[in-house]
Amino acid sequence: MEVVVVDSPGVLLADAIESLVRKSPSCVVGLATGSSPLPAYEELISRHRSGTGPSYADVTWFLLDEYVGLPPGHPQSYRATIARELTDALGVSDVHAPDVHSDLATAGERYEESIAEAGWVDLQILGIGSDGHLAFNEPGSSLSSSTRLKTLTARTRADNARFFASVDEVPRHVLTQGLGTIMRARHLVLLATGSSKASAVAAAVEGSVSASCPASVLQLHAHATVLLDEAAASSLERIDYYREVWANKPDWQGL
Ligand code: GLP
Numbered sequence: 001m002e003v004v005v006v007d008s009p010g011v012l013l014a015d016a017i018e019s020l021v022r023k024s025p026s027c028v029v030g031l032a033t034g035s036s037p038l039p040a041y042e043e044l045i046s047r048h049r050s051g052t053g054p055s056y057a058d059v060t061w062f063l064l065d066e067y068v069g070l071p072p073g074h075p076q077s078y079r080a081t082i083a084r085e086l087t088d089a090l091g092v093s094d095v096h097a098p099d100v101h102s103d104l105a106t107a108g109e110r111y112e113e114s115i116a117e118a119g120w121v122d123l124q125i126l127g128i129g130s131d132g133h134l135a136f137n138e139p140g141s142s143l144s145s146s147t148r149l150k151t152l153t154a155r156t157r158a159d160n161a162r163f164f165a166s167v168d169e170v171p172r173h174v175l176t177q178g179l180g181t182i183m184r185a186r187h188l189v190l191l192a193t194g195s196s197k198a199s200a201v202a203a204a205v206e207g208s209v210s211a212s213c214p215a216s217v218l219q220l221h222a223h224a225t226v227l228l229d230e231a232a233a234s235s236l237e238r239i240d241y242y243r244e245v246w247a248n249k250p251d252w253q254g255l
Contacts, residue, residue, distance in 0.1 A: 010038070
């Protein structure tokens, strides 16, 4: 795992996505919602608008998760959110999300099949919940789980209440890629900013691998990158070492 602490982690993520798309124009990118990736999305949109970004015409996009119970097109559905925050501005439409509007019992399996048909994800963007969740895999989730229905914890519903009129409107259920699904992506890039994420980041990066901290599964991935600002990195014990590695990284290596 590589841990990188910089002022603007979103710019590094935007660079990594662009470099993948230039190298493999028909790649598969895994998208995350939430506030953490927004600076990266803004950077990609601004480069696209100024004509310096790559062509996204052949890229396939998969969302990590989706709320269950919101009507189609609800502004807080993750499908609507990612369209508003990224994909509409890039002018792309090959965007997949778990199908929460028909037969929930088979929706997970169908989503897994669609990712498999696309050849699995090349680069998966990830945020982290304040309780260590990854996508919507709450503490206790199997480290080898696949896409399925999950029940949100009270803490996650409270964290996400800011997007709704009240916490009562935050759906209780979601369809989420499993930790096993996420682990099949070839490169995982987790982005976290702000002091509210510091303890979850420390548990994920330096704690034991455990279902109690779903994001700790990244320790088992051969190519995982954790991009942090100073505040999110503030509880890491090995922070001096991570800085030394980054400062002395050979240019040819990339992320
Ligand atoms: C939600 C999403 C996660 C995201 C997390 C953190 O629960 N399902 O994918 O990582 O929130 O969100 P934020 O980046 O807004 O802190």
